[in-house]
Amino acid sequence: MKLQPVILAGGTxxxxxxxxxxxxxxQLINLTGEDSLLQTxxxxxxxxxxxxxxIIVVGEEHRFLTKNQVEELGIxxxxxLLLEPIGRNTAPAISGAAFYAKKVNGGEDVVLLVLPADHLxxxxxAFGAAVEKAMRLAGEGRLVTFGVAPDHPETxxxxxxxxxxxQVAKFVEKPxxxxxxxxxxxxxxxxxxxxxxxxxxxLLAEMELHSPDMIHKMAIAVENGKRDGVFFRFSMxxxxxxxxxxxxxxxxxRTSKASVVEADMGWSDIGSWLALWEVAEKDAHGNVVTGDxxxxxxxxxxxxxxxxxxxxxxxxxxxIIETADAVLVAPISKSQDVKKVVARLKKSGxxxxxxxxxxxxxWGSFTTLELQERFQIKRISVKPRSKLSLQMHYHRHExxxxxxxxxxxxxxxxxxxxxxxxxxxxxAGTKHRLENxxxxxxxxxxxxxxxYLGEDDIVRFDxxxxxxx
Numbered sequence: 001m002k003l004q005p006v007i008l009a010g011g012t013x014x015x016x017x018x019x020x021x022x023x024x025x026x027q028l029i030n031l032t033g034e035d036s037l038l039q040t041x042x043x044x045x046x047x048x049x050x051x052x053x054x055i056i057v058v059g060e061e062h063r064f065l066t067k068n069q070v071e072e073l074g075i076x077x078x079x080x081l082l083l084e085p086i087g088r089n090t091a092p093a094i095s096g097a098a099f100y101a102k103k104v105n106g107g108e109d110v111v112l113l114v115l116p117a118d119h120l121x122x123x124x125x126a127f128g129a130a131v132e133k134a135m136r137l138a139g140e141g142r143l144v145t146f147g148v149a150p151d152h153p154e155t156x157x158x159x160x161x162x163x164x165x166x167q168v169a170k171f172v173e174k175p176x177x178x179x180x181x182x183x184x185x186x187x188x189x190x191x192x193x194x195x196x197x198x199x200x201x202x203l204l205a206e207m208e209l210h211s212p213d214m215i216h217k218m219a220i221a222v223e224n225g226k227r228d229g230v231f232f233r234f235s236m237x238x239x240x241x242x243x244x245x246x247x248x249x250x251x252x253x254r255t256s257k258a259s260v261v262e263a264d265m266g267w268s269d270i271g272s273w274l275a276l277w278e279v280a281e282k283d284a285h286g287n288v289v290t291g292d293x294x295x296x297x298x299x300x301x302x303x304x305x306x307x308x309x310x311x312x313x314x315x316x317x318x319x320i321i322e323t324a325d326a327v328l329v330a331p332i333s334k335s336q337d338v339k340k341v342v343a344r345l346k347k348s349g350x351x352x353x354x355x356x357x358x359x360x361x362x363w364g365s366f367t368t369l370e371l372q373e374r375f376q377i378k379r380i381s382v383k384p385r386s387k388l389s390l391q392m393h394y395h396r397h398e399x400x401x402x403x404x405x406x407x408x409x410x411x412x413x414x415x416x417x418x419x420x421x422x423x424x425x426x427x428a429g430t431k432h433r434l435e436n437x438x439x440x441x442x443x444x445x446x447x448x449x450x451x452y453l454g455e456d457d458i459v460r461f462d463x464x465x466x467x468x469x
Contacts, residue, residue: 001139001199003131004110005045005054006097009038009066009117010087014342014353015272015335018326019304022354027117028065031276038117039069044124045115046075048131052110053078055101056117057093060085063231064362064465080104085236090194091250092218092242095207096234098200099222111138112203114196114247120279122266130263134197137166142259143206143252144197147190148267153180156271156336158192158248160260168258171248190260193267196247202257210254217242228466272335273319277302291322302332324357362465363388364441376453380434382407382442387435389463396450396457398426400434405442408435431461 013026020026027038035043038056045054053076058066060083070079082100084093094114101110113131121127134144145168147160155177163169171192175183183189207215221238252258268279280288280302287298291305298312302319310322319335321328328338345353358367363386370377382388382405390410400409400423407418410433411426417437418424426432428450436442460467 001135002052002105002108002110003048003050003135004052004101004105004112004200005048006094006101006112006114007038007041007045007054007056007117008090008093008114009056009058009062010084010093011118013118013271014339016270016276017338017342018321018323018328018352019306021352021356023061024065024356024360025062026270028062028069031270032120032280035073036069037120037270038066039073041115041117041119042070042073043075044121044127045113047124048113048128052105053080055080055082055097057082057084057097059083059087060233065360067230068362079230081231083231083233084239085234086239088239088242088244089246091207091211091245091247092214092221092239094196094203094247095215095218096221098203099219100225100232102200102204103222109199109201111135111197111199116194116269118270119193119195120266120268120270122268122279123264126263126265130261130265131197134261137259137261138197138199138202141202141257142198143202143255143257144259144261145252146193146195146197146263147260148193148263148265150180150184150189150191153177153184154191155180156275157269159183159189160192161189162260162262166259166261168252168260171253190262191267192248193263194269195263196252197261203251206251206255206257211243211245211250214243214245214250273302273321273338274332274335277319277332300332326352361388362386364436366446369445371453374449374451374453376448378446378448380442380444380446382434382436382444384436384439384441387464388433389458389460389465389467390431390433391461392431392459393428393450393457394459395428395452396448397428398432399447399449400424400426401445401447403443403445405436405440406438407442407444408437409433410435433462 009027012022013020016026028036030036063083137144158174159172161170217238221234224235226233268275270276277288282288286300288302292309293303293305294311296313298315300317301315304321306322307324317332319332342353358365364382367379402418402420402422409416409424412431
């Protein structure tokens with residue numbers, strides 16, 4: 001049977017705040033090397049034999065960033081981006097991918113290899129060997145999960161008890177420390193990696209048996225879904241009415257066909273700053289350092305500077321994460337509690353849980369340099385041969401100054417070509433468009449002045465990327 005990779009690229013990674021944000025989550029960030037976690041996952045599956053074009057399930061708001069990262073790799077002539085208009089956990093996402101795989105593969109039964117986009121695997125050869133074992137079991141009608149032998153009593157993971165003939169005897173929720181210590185000492189439990197392999201037909205049959213309402217809704221979500229270029233968007237109505245559940249609860253804990261494959265592949269889900277510190281390369285004092293950092297008498301710490309110099313003195317077992325708009329300082333043992341900070345930011349209505357000062361768009365990015373009550377200054381970067389939507393604002397006036405490259409600016413029915421050190425003024429209520437007709441990035445400074453400066457003050461008349469006002 002052929003192998004169909006399914007990459008789950010949703011989620012926000014709140015425990016890796018302030019680097020990971022809702023609109024720029026951890027799977028899209030370069031945490032462990034030159035590539036993002038998503039790109040590393042895609043490279044890994046590209047090396048597997050008999051592998052079909054990957055299916056990537058992603059949230060609507062991350063679609064353009066994901067598309068850009070896939071295309072930056074340049075290793076797939078074809079790929080599929082399935083868009084979830086609303087998050088419904090892993091079971092609907094995997095079920096929808098199964099129906100879609102059946103559709104694009106002409107009804108042929110294939111083995112789905114389901115992988116989260118944000119996992120690190122240090123031993124690719126061992127990963128390939130585990131996939132080969134899982135495929136054999138999947139071909140025999142088993143629902144296979146990958147179990148990782150624990151090397152310490154981790155309370156942040158679920159566990160799997162292996163029975164006879166590699167069958168799953170029991171799934172266990174995240175335990176307390178004492179219980180985790182018992183599991184590790186017994187040698188019979190594995191960490192639940194969240195990776196799976198099963199044939200489409202077996203999965204759909206077991207989902208029909210154990211979660212029929214969910215599987216019926218996702219069948220409709222695919223049947224009524226719409227294609228938009230490289231994107232395929234699940235039906236909003238069907239997903240709104242679909243139950244929300246994990247694949248573990250929906251089928252794996254209920255089926256009699258669950259098997260576990262032991263995989264000693266150097267696995268980590270990079271779910272927290274502590275997890276990143278554990279797998280990252282350390283200096284002679286046990287520190288993991290990124291960016292412009294000066295240390296004096298610091299041990300076993302994680303220090304990450306993003307936009308400015310960070311100096312630390314006399315610290316032990318501490319994490320410092322600096323970005324342009326936030327700094328996190330805490331004992332590294334408290335890394336699981338970072339999500340509590342994110343929850344407080346969200347509850348208080350602050351934007352730092354959602355976006356960075358630099359916000360990515362399909363045409364490029366913009367960075368907020370200054371924000372006051374009635375004016376805002378941004379740096380705008382437009383990729384070569386790209387353009388923003390034809391748009392209008394009700395409440396703000398805009399001044400653009402080109403600092404690098406060439407800008408083609410449309411205002412109402414007039415076009416003007418601007419070069420370095422040239423500018424244009426766009427009054428509120430004016431239809432306008434910005435385009436980079438050149439072969440190098442266009443950089444400009446934008447000054448906004450007005451009574452309201454929110455990003456929702458925009459009316460789009462035409463857009464290359466299918467975005468609505």
